[in-house]
Amino acid sequence: MSDLASPRIVIVGAGPAGIRAAATLVDAGFHPIVIDEGQRAGGQIYRRPPAGFTRPPQQLYGSEAQKARALHSLFDQLAAEGRLTHYARSSVIAVHEGRLHVLRESGVQVIFYDRLILATGASDRVAPVPGWQSAGVYSLGAAQIALKAQGVALGRRIVLTGSGPLLTLVGAQLVKAGAHVPAVLDTSPWRQQLRGLWELAARPVVALRGLVMRAQLGGRYHAGVTLERIETDGSGVAAVRWRDAGGRQRATSCDMVGMGWHLRAETHLADLAGCAFTYDEQWRQWLPKIDRMGRAGNGIYLAGDGVRLLGADGAEIAGCLAAAACLADLGRPAPSANADLHKLARLERFARGLACAFPWPSEMVRALPEDAIVCRCENVSAGVVRESADAGGGEANRVKSLSRVGMGRCQGRYCQLAAVELVAAKAGCKPDAVGRFRGQAPVRPAPIGAFLRES
Amino acid sequence: MITPGRIVRLAERDRAEVHFLLAGEMRGALAGDTVLTAMLASGHALRNSEFGSESRAGFCLMGACQDCWVWQEEGPCLRACTTLIAEGMRLRTTPPENWP
């Protein structure tokens, strides 16, 4: 158990990165606090269904079942033995001068830290498609969560679109579970996918698994697609209009669309904690600056998909490294990092291959019609964003305050990359020159009553 | 169970039934359903957009987009994708009359 003299280490996120970080700290004799919004530890990929569901891990996690089981039982055991404190169903909504504001059922609680490890994961990177504000359009991740954690499909006729490993994976998982998936529309053309092949070969087994799943999709899968619009009727999505690689117009009727172009790191807390950011050309997004171990300075460490999109195995390694860096900085013996750094380098090569093979659809975003909605929260259109780009001098935060893009309830998570793309197109510069939307607290909406109960 | 709504149950159908009220009408769901699953098992939307004419049915299912907030007859709004349905919940797709 921790004593008052022992520095308090808080970890946000109980996915693979957060769990490994916690275990490393426990091994070194610390008692970390682990905060996560979920009921049960596991994070995105190893998400666990609520109590009462019975599908075995093999069915939920496929080839990754063993890793899932290992992480779940490791965390559950440390929690049961009282070697860490788990704040479940708790959202960190602000970070300020060594304090976290945590929204719990009982209200907002302030938690002090001496060292902070952020392992907040990622969410889908989405691009607006005309009509995407309608009921029945979901992220690819949502389709997977529905299946994994609830055993349901979010529609009767499902079209999946976007690009990246999750597109193929979710498609194959839905088909296997018995969902009706008439089309899987990849915006990346074959020749682009081939360009990533050399680096994807850094993880041959994973790459091969992807190809097998692609084959299972058969004639549903189309590469090099251009999305035109999502058509709707009274109850929501009715069809997707698209052009195939040869430019032919096609339409697929459906009542659900799942979309995603790989992932966007969840960096909001790092931003509030004052971390420096750099624009990452490969991922076309702003990412916090860290050293190889995950140090962001000021006693803050970052690990997992929330800082580098290396996948679940990379997240486990990064969690160990961040904890090791934290231990070393506290003057405690830390596990050796060499083997882990070596493994990470291989995963980085694979990630470069993914980024190259399945790019963000910048041309499609730049070509959005004026009336297409960019911000789903407040229905801000592409036209309004472009207009404010002129008035705002091509600077992201001016455009934000002029057009309200990025100010809605999702805090810009799902619109900011597209908005920046539109501003860059209008200003004739690269997206990094437009700047980055500044993050604001609270990270999640908090009822006013919660602050009144602040303890 | 017949589900005329948006979602299709593909697995885990052997759970206890729970009942809730949606706009005063009795609806059935299964224990362990999120409010989102429960509402979309027999309906097509969770709420109407405040800024457009379309209805909304959630987007991310992971608590990030905030598209899925629904009202209760009394008490605070709920984030439907991260809240489990409970017997006797009284939900609505529009704000209550006395909503400020």
Ligand SMILES: Cc1cc2nc3c(=O)[nH]c(=O)nc-3n(C[C@H](O)[C@H](O)[C@H](O)COP(=O)(O)OP(=O)(O)OC[C@H]3O[C@@H](n4cnc5c(N)ncnc54)[C@H](O)[C@@H]3O)c2cc1C
């Ligand atoms: C929806 C989705 C599905 C995915 N599916 C797959 C898949 O099938 N296969 C695959 O290989 N990869 C998948 N990925 C990628 C995969 O998530 C990652 O590689 C891996 O889970 C990263 O681990 P992590 O520990 O960095 O983050 P995560 O596993 O994402 O864990 C982050 C945790 O932080 C918590 N958190 C974030 N912000 C806060 C906050 N403010 N307060 C409290 N808690 C917070 C979250 O609740 C979450 O549990 C998926 C990603 C997403 C977004």
Ligand code: FES
């Ligand atoms: S669907 Fe996104 S927060 Fe619930």
